[in-house]
Amino acid sequence: MITFHNGRHAGHAGRLEMFRGELVPCFEVPARAEGVLHELRLRGLGPIEAPPAIDGALLATVHQPRYLEFLEGAWDEWVALAPGNDQRDALPSCWPVRHHRSDVVPANFAARMGLFSFDAGTPLTAGTWAAAREGAACALAAAHRVRDGARAAFALTRPPGHHAGADFFGGYCFLNNAALAAQALRDGGAGRVAVLDVDYHHGNGTQAIFYDRADVFYASLHGDPRTEYPFYLGHADETGAGDGLGHNLNLPLPRGTGYAAWSAALADALGAVQRAGAEALVVSLGVDTFDGDPISGFRLAAADYLRVGEALARAGLPTVFVFEGGYAVARVGELTANVLEGFEQ
Ligand code: Q9C
Ligand code: ZN
Numbered sequence: 001m002i003t004f005h006n007g008r009h010a011g012h013a014g015r016l017e018m019f020r021g022e023l024v025p026c027f028e029v030p031a032r033a034e035g036v037l038h039e040l041r042l043r044g045l046g047p048i049e050a051p052p053a054i055d056g057a058l059l060a061t062v063h064q065p066r067y068l069e070f071l072e073g074a075w076d077e078w079v080a081l082a083p084g085n086d087q088r089d090a091l092p093s094c095w096p097v098r099h100h101r102s103d104v105v106p107a108n109f110a111a112r113m114g115l116f117s118f119d120a121g122t123p124l125t126a127g128t129w130a131a132a133r134e135g136a137a138c139a140l141a142a143a144h145r146v147r148d149g150a151r152a153a154f155a156l157t158r159p160p161g162h163h164a165g166a167d168f169f170g171g172y173c174f175l176n177n178a179a180l181a182a183q184a185l186r187d188g189g190a191g192r193v194a195v196l197d198v199d200y201h202h203g204n205g206t207q208a209i210f211y212d213r214a215d216v217f218y219a220s221l222h223g224d225p226r227t228e229y230p231f232y233l234g235h236a237d238e239t240g241a242g243d244g245l246g247h248n249l250n251l252p253l254p255r256g257t258g259y260a261a262w263s264a265a266l267a268d269a270l271g272a273v274q275r276a277g278a279e280a281l282v283v284s285l286g287v288d289t290f291d292g293d294p295i296s297g298f299r300l301a302a303a304d305y306l307r308v309g310e311a312l313a314r315a316g317l318p319t320v321f322v323f324e325g326g327y328a329v330a331r332v333g334e335l336t337a338n339v340l341e342g343f344e345q
Pocket of ligand 2: 199200201286288324325326
């Protein structure tokens, strides 16, 4: 299978994230993608290419223009705010809550950081915009390749994307690569598209983007949001709204879930994808379900990921894989390549 690799991802290298009252080294590091690239080359899993340049207007098929403008200029604004800011990353520290319903976009930079985000674990750095944009280009290139007849393609995106909404970043994500791929498949002629999210965390951004639409079915298996990040979305009773009612499926699972229960949920999700009449599939491929993941709570073993790939292949759909989470840095390449290799067998 072809891989589209983001040559600018390493420019997004956050230093610190807020965690339990202190700033700790970022979990989402460039070595994650380098590990995947290394393993794909080692196994000869297919060609690895840079994506063609994209028209920036394509990002607006999923994201709000005012959010994109903010992201594009945010680093320069941050650096201009105070001497020394180029030596530290920008993190939000205040947010509007439910009763703040004004649509006024504040002039203050910190206020806009909060308006367009939902956590303090997602540093915005000098290379964030270029990396996120090039990652989105990978997702679009993979979708276009599948639209043009390929059985499957892999977008090795970094930063990840599934927590990013139409107008917010968070959970290490800025642009929603999977949503952009799904939208590109729709625009390329697929009547219905499914996004299947197997990352440990619920893809709150992807769900929100497609929640009121019938043409993109979102299914996710993830740590129960009662206890697991991103907490405020991902419950089983979220089934879609308006035209999208019945087109969203959440399968929350308790911390400690192993492969037997996890793979049964995967089979349920794949059944729902078939019943939804999807003509193409986008897989949000996080491998933070691994039992050695430092920030997650499922118990999948490395060999299980081969079976995951086989199960995904049995859906028989043209498939775009989009890289998401996975923080056991030394193992992420092996786990990801196992899924892709299992799919190809
Ligand atoms: N510092 C993805 O997997 N923080 N995002 C959890 C550990 C947020 C995960 C606490 C985790 C975000 C794409
Ligand atoms: Zn995750």
